[in-house]
Amino acid sequence: xxxxxxxxxxxxxxxxxxxxxxxxxxxxxxxxxxxxxxxxxxxxxxxxxxxxxxxxxxxxxxxxxxxxxxxxxxxxxxxxxxxxxxxxxxxxxxxxxxxxxxxxxxxxxxxxxxxxxxxxxxxxxxxxxxxxxxxxxxxxxxxxxxxxxxxxxxxxxxxxxxxxxxxxxxxxxxxxxxxxxxxxxxxxxxxxxxxxxxxxxxxxxxxxxxxxxxxxxxxxxxxxxxxxxxxxxxxxxxxxxxxxxxxxxxxxxxxxxxxxxxxxxxxxxxxxxxxxxxxxxxxxxxxxxxxxxxxxxxxxxxxxxxxxxxxxxxxxxxxxxxxxxxxxxxxxxxxxxxxxxxxxxxxxxxxxxxxxxxxxxxxxxxxxxxxxxxxxxxxxxxxxxxxxxxxxxxxxxxxxxxxxxxxxxxxxxxxxxxxxxxxxxxxxxxxxxxxxxxxxxxxxxxxxxxxxxxxxxxxxxxxxxxxxxxxxxxxxxxxxxxxxxxxxxxxxxxxxxxxxxxxxxxxxxxxxxxxxxxxxxxxxxxxxxxxxxxxxxxxxxxxxxxxxxxxxxxxxxxxxxxxxxxxxxxxxxxxxxxxxxxxxxxxxxxxxxxxxxxxxxxxxxxxxxxxxxxxxxxxxxxxxxxxxxxxxxxxxxxxxxxxxxxxxxxxxxxxxxxxxxxxxxxxxxxxxxxxxxxxxxxxxxxxxxxxxxxxxxxxxxxxxxxxxxxxxxxxxxxxxxxxxxxxxxxxxxxxxxxxxxxxxxxxxxxxxxxxxxxxxxxxxxxxxxxxxxxxxxxxxxxxxxxxxxxxxxxxxxxxxxxxxxxxxxxxxxxxxxxxxxxxxxxxxxxxxxxxxxxxxxxxxxxxxxxxxxxxx
Numbered sequence: 001x002x003x004x005x006x007x008x009x010x011x012x013x014x015x016x017x018x019x020x021x022x023x024x025x026x027x028x029x030x031x032x033x034x035x036x037x038x039x040x041x042x043x044x045x046x047x048x049x050x051x052x053x054x055x056x057x058x059x060x061x062x063x064x065x066x067x068x069x070x071x072x073x074x075x076x077x078x079x080x081x082x083x084x085x086x087x088x089x090x091x092x093x094x095x096x097x098x099x100x101x102x103x104x105x106x107x108x109x110x111x112x113x114x115x116x117x118x119x120x121x122x123x124x125x126x127x128x129x130x131x132x133x134x135x136x137x138x139x140x141x142x143x144x145x146x147x148x149x150x151x152x153x154x155x156x157x158x159x160x161x162x163x164x165x166x167x168x169x170x171x172x173x174x175x176x177x178x179x180x181x182x183x184x185x186x187x188x189x190x191x192x193x194x195x196x197x198x199x200x201x202x203x204x205x206x207x208x209x210x211x212x213x214x215x216x217x218x219x220x221x222x223x224x225x226x227x228x229x230x231x232x233x234x235x236x237x238x239x240x241x242x243x244x245x246x247x248x249x250x251x252x253x254x255x256x257x258x259x260x261x262x263x264x265x266x267x268x269x270x271x272x273x274x275x276x277x278x279x280x281x282x283x284x285x286x287x288x289x290x291x292x293x294x295x296x297x298x299x300x301x302x303x304x305x306x307x308x309x310x311x312x313x314x315x316x317x318x319x320x321x322x323x324x325x326x327x328x329x330x331x332x333x334x335x336x337x338x339x340x341x342x343x344x345x346x347x348x349x350x351x352x353x354x355x356x357x358x359x360x361x362x363x364x365x366x367x368x369x370x371x372x373x374x375x376x377x378x379x380x381x382x383x384x385x386x387x388x389x390x391x392x393x394x395x396x397x398x399x400x401x402x403x404x405x406x407x408x409x410x411x412x413x414x415x416x417x418x419x420x421x422x423x424x425x426x427x428x429x430x431x432x433x434x435x436x437x438x439x440x441x442x443x444x445x446x447x448x449x450x451x452x453x454x455x456x457x458x459x460x461x462x463x464x465x466x467x468x469x470x471x472x473x474x475x476x477x478x479x480x481x482x483x484x485x486x487x488x489x490x491x492x493x494x495x496x497x498x499x500x501x502x503x504x505x506x507x508x509x510x511x512x513x514x515x516x517x518x519x520x521x522x523x524x525x526x527x528x529x530x531x532x533x534x535x536x537x538x539x540x541x542x543x544x545x546x547x548x549x550x551x552x553x554x555x556x557x558x559x560x561x562x563x564x565x566x567x568x569x570x571x572x573x574x575x576x577x578x579x580x581x582x583x584x585x586x587x588x589x590x591x592x593x594x595x596x597x598x599x600x601x602x603x604x605x606x607x608x609x610x611x612x613x614x615x616x617x618x619x620x621x622x623x624x625x626x627x628x629x630x631x632x633x634x635x636x637x638x639x640x641x642x643x644x645x646x647x648x649x650x651x652x653x654x655x656x657x658x659x660x661x662x663x664x665x666x667x668x669x670x671x672x673x674x675x676x677x678x679x680x681x682x683x684x685x686x687x688x689x690x691x692x693x694x695x696x697x698x699x700x701x702x703x704x705x706x707x708x709x710x711x712x713x714x715x716x717x718x719x720x721x722x723x724x725x726x727x728x729x730x731x732x733x734x735x736x737x738x739x740x741x742x743x744x745x746x747x748x749x750x751x752x753x754x755x756x757x758x759x760x761x762x763x764x765x766x767x768x769x770x771x772x773x774x775x776x777x778x779x780x781x782x783x784x785x786x787x788x789x790x791x792x793x794x795x796x797x798x799x800x801x802x803x804x805x806x807x808x809x810x811x812x813x814x815x816x817x818x819x820x821x822x823x824x825x826x827x828x829x830x831x832x833x834x835x836x837x838x839x840x841x842x843x844x845x846x847x848x849x850x851x852x853x854x855x856x
Contacts, residue, residue, distance in 0.1 A: 048095040690708040
């Protein structure tokens with residue numbers, strides 16, 4: 001529940017005469033005290049408030065916590081418990097309206113005091129508000145009131161990553177990139193107070209830095225000498241000696257087997273740490289545990305020397321020495337990668353391998369450890385811009401595992417895991433030049449032949465889902481969209497089934513889930529199911545463990561959808577912070593795609609200099625790499641060229657891109673590229689586009705083919721109808737008038753009809769929330785101002801509506817992020833089309849209803 005909801009629920013319970021009060025649960029620093037203060041502020045000013053807090057001294061004295069009240073009781077009533085209860089009731093009654101009693105440090109409140117307060121609350125003499133971190137801390141008598149329903153239970157949940165981002169944006173004055181807010185949320189344990197302390201430390205140390213209006217994470221470790229680290233040390237100081245020793249052991253060893261810890265005599269200490277939330281079960285292996293917070297591990301390890309490391313690690317005998325060494329190497333490399341030091345992580349792993357700490361035999365003896373190491377090294381190499389090296393490494397490893405060279409036969413699950421990683425990497429980085437990619441035959445490298453689900457026995461269901469999602473991605477980008485649609489429908493059903501059974505995290509751990517989500521987003525995007533694609537992307541953005549490249553993939557998808565929907569303002573809100581974060585660290589192919597998208601949006605927003613600077617910095621989008629990202633780089637670069645230079649130059653680039661997509665078998669990407677060239681005036685491509693779309697399935701493909709055929713026939717009415725349908729499916733950019741040479745086929749009446757349709761559908765989509773509003777505000781539809789607006793372009797409608805609001809040209813320019821001269825140009829077109837001469841006449845005209853045909 002959010003902070004406002006907690007305060008409202010508390011206030012309602014305290015105002016309810018039939019309620020005994022409210023139990024307030026929440027971690028220290030979660031904002032629970034703020035919520036209580038807000039709730040108390042809603043009570044009548046005459047309501048008295050009492051604070052009762054347990055202490056070591058008073059905990060052994062009957063009524064010790066209530067001594068200040070007992071002293072005011074008639075001495076003749078102190079001889080019995082009932083007399084004491086009656087006397088305290090009289091004391092509370094003398095205060096007027098039913099008072100509120102806030103209870104803290106409940107573990108140190110004596111039983112007699114708890115019993116008396118519970119009875120007084122049950123009688124309606126007081127409103128009792130115990131504050132605890134967990135239900136286990138609630139005194140027995142008060143817990144009975146909660147179980148019976150007489151006392152409300154109000155829980156302050158930890159902040160979500162999204163809430164953390166909002167809080168920090170308000171505190172720091174600028175928004176944070178998604179990875180930045182997620183990392184701070186995770187290390188701050190969703191705790192409001194800890195989050196703010198950690199953010200302050202990160203700003204002071206330079207770990208958080210401001211880049212063009214957005215806070216991003218800089219490479220390097222989190223600060224270990226600030227207020228948040230000191231807070232961790234204070235909290236750990238309250239642990240028992242054995243619990244603290246165990247936490248030191250886990251900090252040094254990383255993930256450790258529960259069985260081994262029990263065998264070493266750490267069972268009771270482990271139970272205590274787990275109950276307090278200091279350790280959690282590993283997502284990769286539920287039979288292992290690790291510190292719940294990476295910051296805790298770093299704080300503890302920072303004060304240990306080499307000899308202490310060795311002694312602590314030796315306290316638990318778990319695996320043969322190579323296993324333990326490999327696990328520690330994996331944890332260290334992952335820590336480097338999480339800190340943005342991708343090159344250092346890759347170099348560290350290479351050094352450890354050359355030192356003999358990661359022998360090939362481990363693939364048979366400890367396959368899960370080796371799989372984790374491999375995934376970490378692949379991600380490090382990709383982030384460092386060395387994707388080709390990653391492909392070669394995985395290809396070589398897979399060949400050895402499949403042939404048994406230099407190692408014993410690897411388990412089937414290990415082989416499938418490596419094959420999955422190899423196939424996904426081959427897609428994202430490009431296959432090797434000497435034939436089929438790793439783990440697949442030449443016949444499977446393009447749109448595959450054969451049944452949608454070939455006979456195969458997978459070691460586990462998660463591998464099946466991931467492999468089939470990757471295969472569906474290939475089908476969707478080729479010519480088998482219907483089979484891809486059926487495949488993902490079944491896969492989504494399986495995923496939802498696992499989630500309902502509560503085993504989804506085990507079936508699809510984070511690394512594997514990342515592959516699945518990336519593949520599904522690509523499929524849904526290719527199929528034109530843009531709302532589903534957006535839902536997946538937003539879910540990926542909300543993941544607390546989202547890496548910079550995972551968050552960037554989601555931002556790229558959402559930004560592209562907004563841009564294709566002619567909402568470049570919203571696209572910039574997605575793309576800009578993600579791009580700034582990737583400029584600090586992240587895969588070059590994602591960075592290039594986001595830069596191209598941002599350049600296109602800036603050009604559309606009349607910010608040509610910024611767009612040109614980004615365009616100059618881009619490399620050739622056709623370089624070997626992720627096919628969709630490579631396509632996006634060149635596609636959006638061409639659209640930017642059309643805005644900044646000439647449509648002819650843009651068409652040349654688009655036609656070259658279409659040829660490249662045709663050669664690689666990416667039929668759907670070829671079709672979208674040809675369609676964009678057609679919009680910019682390459683009408684000779686209409687016949688080729690129609691032929692390509694004849695091999696592609698899906699509703700959007702059908703409408704684009706209708707458009708291509710209409711262009712071949714030079715049928716203006718058919719062109720208008722096709723553009724209206726395409727716009728209704730979300731591809732609004734294709735039907736917008738600015739730079740659209742297809743309008744040359746339309747008569748004046750057809751242009752008016754199409755413009756009116758665009759205004760109406762944009763208003764409907766904005767009202768339904770399916771697309772975010774433009775950066776300059778929601779584009780008003782005909783019903784909001786006047787049907788006269790139907791003859792204006794989207795940008796002109798926005799300027800006109802701003803004028804009606806009473807904004808000056810400078811204010812309109814500031815709101816839209818454009819120059820005053822650009823606003824003046826749009827306003828000139830508005831005056832000309834509507835035949836008015838001043839702002840006053842414009843406001844008067846738009847306040848009146850218009851009928852079709854009024855404007856010539």
